[in-house]
Each structure stands twice: as C-alpha cells, then as structure tokens.
Amino acid sequence: MTNIEQLLQQRRIYRGGQLAPPAAVHPSGFTELDNALGGGLPGSGVCRIQSDTGIGELRLLAPYLRSADGELLVLINPPGALCPDFWAEAGFSCEQLYAVYGDNKQALWSAKQCLQSGCCVSVLLWQRDISVADIKRLQLASTEGRCALWLLQSAGRANQSLPLTLSLALAPTHNGLEVRVTKRKGGWPTGPIQLDWRADWPALVLQPLPANVHPLSQPGRRQRA
Amino acid sequence: MCTRCRNRGGANAPELNTMLWLYIHFPALQLDSLPTAPNETPCPRAIVCERHFTVLQLNTEAEASGLHLGMGMALACSLNRELQVLPFQSNFGPERLREIAHLLYPLSADISIFEPDGLLLKASSMLRYHGGLTPYWQAITAHLNNEGLRHSAATGLRPLSARVVARHGDTCIEDDNHWLQHHWQILPLHAADFASRPLNDLQRLGLKSLAKLCALPRSELADRLDNTSLTYLQKLTGEKPHPVRFFTPPERFGHYRELPCEIETTDALLPPLTVTVQSLQRFLQSRAQVTDALQLTLHLRAQESIVLNIHAGGGEDSAKLWQGLIELKLESLALNAAIYAYTLSANRSFNREQKNQDLFCNQNAELTPAQLLARLQAKLGSEAIKQTLLCNDFRPGVHPGHIKPTQKLTALTPHSLRPSVLLRHPKATAEPLVLVHGPERIVTGWWDQQTLSRDYFVARNRAGRWLWVYKPLSPPDKNWYIHGYFC
Incomplete structure (x- = not known):
C-alpha cells in the first residue's frame, strides 16, 4: 500500500496552499509593476522576458539592476557589443559590466558559474532554446548564489511550460511599454500593465503628432514624425 | 666560507671554534622525484645511464626483487621482466637539489648544494634554534620523508668528512667530538672521492682504510698522488679549508617534472599536477605573495611543446583555485602526441594585499569577481569576455585598447542618446x-x-x-x- 509520505516524496500531491514563500523581491522602479508583482522583481530565480529586441527590455530592468547590490553584471550572448555610453548614462559603472560570448553550451556553463559565484548583481542570458533540465539546474545555482537569472527570448516562441520564477511578455506602446505577467511563482498571471516612460526616457517615446499633421499611409516610404 | 663562521651551538654542541656539518646524500634522487598518483600500485623502476647501460638508481620494489646498483641494464631486465627503465637526466639532479634546499630553507639557514646528489647543511649555527641535534635532524628527516625522498646523512667536523660517511650509505647523526674525529677514518678507501687511477695506486700500496692513508706523511704522498687528489685529502683532513657556497632561495617558482610513463590524455596529468600546485602554494605562502599568471608547458614526444597561460585576475596563491583553473584549461585541449614531462612556472608574483571586506554583507559570496572572471577566461578564452569601457572617442564601438580586468578608469562624460x-x-x-x-x-x-x-x-x-x-x-x-x- 502506498502511504501518503511516499506520494508526497514523489511529488504527486499538489500542495498549492503550502508553497514555499516566493523569493525576496527588489523594487523594479515602476510602481504599477511593483503592485502587480507583489512588491517587485525577484532577487533570485530564473525569470524570462519575451520581447522583440530593442523595444526597451533592458531599460525595463535598468532600475532593478542598479538597485541590487553585488559587484558584477554579466550579460551572456547579448545581440551585439555593449555600448558603454548608454550604460554609463543609465548609472552603471563600467567596471562592473561584462559581456560573455560563447556557444549555447558555454553560455549555460557561464551562467551557472556566475550565478553560483555570489558576486554578481544579476545575470542576463540571451538564448533561444533552453530545456527544462537546464532551467532546473540554473534555479538551483541561482538559489545558491542568491542572484537572479534573466532569460531574454524573442516574442512568439512556442510557449512551452518551463519551471520559471517569473515570465513577462513585453509589447511596445507609443508612451512606453506594455507588460503582461504570463507566469509568476506564488501568484497569478496578470496584465496588461501600461508603463508610461515619458518621464523616464523622454527621448524614446513618440510625441503625439499635432492635430493638423496626418502621417502618410503609403507603405515603403519613410516618414518624419 | 667555513673559515669565518663562529660556533653558536647548543648545550651539547661540539667544542668552541669547531663547526658541525650535516651532509645529506640522496641515492635515488631522480627516481624518488617522479610524480605519482596517490593510489597507484608501485612497480619496480630503475634509472639507467644511457652511455654505459648500467643501473644507477633503483626503487625499493626493484631492490626487493634482487637487483643492485651498477649491474647492466640487460641483466636487470632479464631478472625482473616488469622493470620500468628510465634514462638518467644529468640536468635534473641539480635542479631538484635546489628545490629540496628551498624546502629545507626554513629549517636551516646555510645550505650548500653538492651536485649531483647531495646537500650540505651547516648544523652548528642551527642547534640552538632547534634545541639540539636530534630535534634538528628529526625536523629535516620529516620533511624529506614527506617528499618521499630516500636519504642517508652524516655529521662531520668538515664538509668532506661528513660527505664521505653519508655517501657510504649509513645515517650517523652524532655530535660526540671523538666520534666525529675518528669515525670517518674507519671507512674503506673507496668511500672517499678519489678518481679511479689514484685510488688504484693507493690500494696497490696496501692501504685499506682512510686512517692508514691519513697517517702517511704528506711529503711521501705528494710523490705518488696527483695534485687534485692531494688537495682533496688535505681538505678531508682539515689541513686546507673547503670553500662552500651557500644557497639563496630563487625569486620565481618553476618546477620541471618528468612523468613515470608517457600519457595521452590530460586527465592523467591532473594527479601529478596537484602535487606541483601544492608546492607552488607553499612557495607563495611562505613569501606572503600571490601570482596572477601561471605558465604550464607540456613537453610532447616528437612535437613542439604546448604552452598554456593561465590567468587569475587579482592574484591567487590557493592550490585549490589554481588546480581548478588548470583543469578548465586542460579540458579544452586536444592532444595529438604523448606528454612525457611538464613544467609549471610562475613568472611574476607580488605581495599579497589584504582587502577590507564587510563583515556581514556578501556572506554568500563564494568567489571574488576576479576569481569568477579568471574561471570564465580559463574555460572560454580571454577573447570571449568583454568589458564595457568608456572611451574618449566619438566613434561608436571603439575600444580603448587592452585594459586589465577590474581596472578603474578615469571618469569620462558619456555621449547622450546612445543605444544599449x-x-x-x-x-x-x-x-x-x-x-x-x-x-x-x-x-x-x-x-x-x-x-x-x-x-x-x-x-x-x-x-x-x-x-x-x-x-x-x-x-x-x-x-x-x-x-x-x-x-
């Protein structure tokens, strides 16, 4: 006869009400987002951001990354070289920023080393395909080093079920960003949350056109705002 | 120089104005220095002279099977078919002696190297520090046993008389003055370092022991012996001083080790390397120093040697950390020839700096940033890690040359509105x-x-x-x- 202990050990009983408390959170720098996420972005665990490149995914994380204490910020396989001017202006010191380039296997190995080291603020990893086993391994490393891993993937990937701490889907808007929480450990998916960046990034929002200006609708022609 | 030294001996030291020397002889220096894995079953080994094909050194297993020094290689191999034969390396002995001298340097201040297989220590000046000859000798022999070096040693009032007794194969640690003056004279003539021709001449005179030789008047001997042998005899009896040059410890670490057998996988290299890395740690810690770069040279059979440079950002002395970095570096190495030896050297070292750290913060930090970067660089290569640095240039993406990791730069004003x-x-x-x-x-x-x-x-x-x-x-x-x- 199987007793209840065995079933619990095999993890065949769902214990929704007795979940481990979610990891400590750090304020994200955006009040609307903090309210939706129960205080802020997690300080450890594997989190995912699904978005197109260049809509503001790093600018979303910038206040959070700046506030956390640690020595290094490691970006693994970013889509290009890091431009020091942006990062210096966003308040990061250049000595703490490192970009690491390698193939998929090397990237995962580096991510694990950085997470375990305990001297990183956060680790950002750009990787298209990642398996459940890899995520679990990274989760363990993340808990060990108390450091969060942010997995950046392009939007519209097949939404396989991954054991993530948090998953956000981003979409661009005229004034900033629209964030949907697609998965959260210890919480429910919410959204969309509208972030207004007219104050934070005044140069990178579309100014409303004057009432007497109508954009040309011809496709293939460049337009001037 | 032995003539200018004063005696500062302990309670049971020899008389004033006499010196006590300790000579250590290593009968199988090259064989005992072969790196071995911790749980390897010992097999009989011999070192053979490549010119005359005679056995020069034997390990205990080979001795137990009935082999003895001086026998021909063919005979030795036919007596024991499992015997591993290695060629004698004439330049290894002096190098290794320098390492042993370095090892004994904390115990004894004045050490002189007698190539190819002996060390001379001035015991009289160290007796007071150690509290007598027995504790002094025990400390030395413990160090030598720890290294797995077989040795015989003897004390003497003169460097050469101690050498004669030690090379004869007995370990005699005595500080009794009468014994010191007479014991070496009992030894047979061939125990002394005479060349074969004068030795033959003396034996034909009917001289059996050194005492008989010393009793002869020098003027008589001068007719029969050449100048070198006469000078040697005078130094042996103390009529002439024997100048001694003392060892000074090296400033850089460098160990060359031959492997007992050639290996073709880098995994097999790790156990012997562990021992070498531990001696690196001792070397650095005894100087309160750290090093930030190691050079590991793998000597390949019939191929160019491979030189691996291993870096650790801020400087490290821990054997465990260096071992980890070397393992990572070796993982990505493909060998196309067998390794027969390796050299591990640290080309620069500098004084350890104590870092002030927060007592309560960063309790979970297992590595420092420099250690983490060193680990990533060892695995991925230094080109794969890029630091983002501001540069005084309008051109985007221009990198300000080569800059050491974790180096601070003067503040520059960033250009506004640049992409990330x-x-x-x-x-x-x-x-x-x-x-x-x-x-x-x-x-x-x-x-x-x-x-x-x-x-x-x-x-x-x-x-x-x-x-x-x-x-x-x-x-x-x-x-x-x-x-x-x-x-």
Missing part, C-alpha cells in the same frame, strides 16, 4: 522607419585610417523597436544601416 547594444556589423535595412531624433553627424577618425562620416538618427520601426540608424556620407550611399538597438 551595438551591432558588430551594421546591417542594411529597407523597412519603413520613423526618424524620431537626428541627424547627429559624426565625422572623425581621419588620423588613423578608420575614417567615419555618417549621419546618425534615432528611429522607430513599425514593430515598435527603437533603432540607431545611419546614412553614410562618404562615400555617399543610399542605404540606411542599423547600427544598434535601444534595448
């Missing part, structure tokens, strides 16, 4: 864009062949992505290029 990620190779685009800011004209670099003249714009495409695009000015180009993303 720059593409290595700008790509042409034809998609419709909304130009939000610009143009920002960058025309520079005419002085170093990397001329740049472009009009840069901040643009947004239909999908809502913020791009940094440019249009080249010279040569004029109709295309638009994406150079970066405002991620």
